[in-house]
Amino acid sequence: MSEQIPSYPACPFSGEPPPLPPGPVFRARLPGGDPVWVITGYDEVRTALNHPFLGRDLTTDDPHMGAEAAMAGALRDRTLLLDGPPHAQLRRLAGRPLTPVRVAELRPGIRRLADGLLDDMAEAGPPEDLLARLAFPLPLAVLCALLGVPERDGAAFRQWADRMTAIDAATRDETLAALHTMFTYLTERLEEKRTRPGQDLLSAWLAAQEEDDRLTDNEIVQLAFSVLFAGYESTAAAIGACVYGLLRHPEQLEALRASPELAPNAVRELMRTQLATPYYRVLRARRDFPLAGVTIERGDGVMPLTWAAQRDPGRFPSGDVLDIRRAGAGVADFVFGYGRHACLGAALATTMVEVAVATLVRRFPTLRPAVPLETLAWHTDRFPGGGLRELPVRW
Numbered sequence: 462m463s464e465q466i467p468s469y470p471a472c473p474f475s476g477e478p479p480p481l482p483p484g485p486v487f488r489a490r491l492p493g494g495d496p497v498w499v500i501t502g503y504d505e506v507r508t509a510l511n512h513p514f515l516g517r518d519l520t521t522d523d524p525h526m527g528a529e530a531a532m533a534g535a536l537r538d539r540t541l542l543l544d545g546p547p548h549a550q551l552r553r554l555a556g557r558p559l560t561p562v563r564v565a566e567l568r569p570g571i572r573r574l575a576d577g578l579l580d581d582m583a584e585a586g587p588p589e590d591l592l593a594r595l596a597f598p599l600p601l602a603v604l605c606a607l608l609g610v611p612e613r614d615g616a617a618f619r620q621w622a623d624r625m626t627a628i629d630a631a632t633r634d635e636t637l638a639a640l641h642t643m644f645t646y647l648t649e650r651l652e653e654k655r656t657r658p659g660q661d662l663l664s665a666w667l668a669a670q671e672e673d674d675r676l677t678d679n680e681i682v683q684l685a686f687s688v689l690f691a692g693y694e695s696t697a698a699a700i701g702a703c704v705y706g707l708l709r710h711p712e713q714l715e716a717l718r719a720s721p722e723l724a725p726n727a728v729r730e731l732m733r734t735q736l737a738t739p740y741y742r743v744l745r746a747r748r749d750f751p752l753a754g755v756t757i758e759r760g761d762g763v764m765p766l767t768w769a770a771q772r773d774p775g776r777f778p779s780g781d782v783l784d785i786r787r788a789g790a791g792v793a794d795f796v797f798g799y800g801r802h803a804c805l806g807a808a809l810a811t812t813m814v815e816v817a818v819a820t821l822v823r824r825f826p827t828l829r830p831a832v833p834l835e836t837l838a839w840h841t842d843r844f845p846g847g848g849l850r851e852l853p854v855r856w
Contacts (some may be wrong), residue, residue: 571816608663744764
């Protein structure tokens with residue numbers, strides 16, 4: 462008989478924080494059946510995210526690993542999905558074209574893309590699904606442009622991404638087929654950039670060098686895949702969740718309309734308080750170690766709940782309250798991970814969400830939900846992004 466431990470989450474996800482037992486660490490079973498240690502306290506989550514005995518797990522069949530388990534057989538060189546010195550070397554080389562200074566240069570172009578998408582939405586007239594009109598096409602267009610992918614191929618990219626992030630809707634064979642197709646496509650684009658380099662990431666990674674260390678072709682293709690896989694779905698989900706959070710709190714939406722300069726702080730506070738998914742990546746223990754009074758044993762799965770840590774009242778007074786003027790909201794520590802696996806694209810993702818929210822609020826001062834917010838459905842079949850299935854709005 463299997464161990465009798467509670468399920469996590471204990472109820473269907475509806476955008477609200479799932480109930481949690483007291484204490485910073487508890488045992489729970491995920492929907493796929495795997496037991497994990499769930500970490501909720503701020504200090505404990507911070508420790509877990511950068512613990513030397515916890516690492517990425519590419520062998521589990523846990524569905525909440527999304528396409529990553531399917532990728533295990535395809536990864537051979539240094540990769541962002543693994544650990545150790547090779548991973549650190551890769552981050553140093555890969556992160557050079559994604560610095561905050563470089564991302565700041567991209568902001569005007571991102572704003573133009575957002576305005577163009579909202580022009581189309583305005584022309585179509587209300588009601589419209591904000592996810593289909595803005596949240597998904599904006600990051601896809603930005604990431605394709607950043608990688609030097611022709612605009613005409615954007616639809617194919619979205620189809621491949623959908624198959625790799627849908628936990629239940631795609632079979633393992635379909636996931637692997639989409640993975641193979643995308644890897645093949647990116648390899649072909651890399652060959653083009655080798656002979657005709659541009660201002661894109663593929664060209665920058667081809668030129669990246671640290672002493673005698675260069676990125677291999679396979680590493681560059683894996684990096685490009687990681688940018689698309691991690692950056693597209695999760696950024697789209699974050700845009701939808703942030704707008705949902707503002708619509709749930711019209712007084713905060715009005716405050717942002719009155720003071721648009723608050724957009725950066727507002728977005729970080731929204732990402733801190735409004736869940737897009739109740740899950741986080743499952744880490745695996747490489748050896749026994751203590752954490753908050755319990756013993757994590759070798760092989761145990763560990764899920765640090767970053768959303769819970771960012772509501773920890775010991776760190777965030779009135780942490781469940783959305784306040785876009787909150788001092789220090791710009792330091793939402795775990796939105797993009799922490800430590801050696803902190804997201805390389807954090808500055809880019811934050812910029813895309815900021816631009817999307819700020820442009821939407823500026824362009825549509827009477828924005829409001831087209832249906833009762835409590836009737837909206839959330840994805841429980843997608844990783845890592847989660848998010849709303851649709852967000853109909855009027856203006």
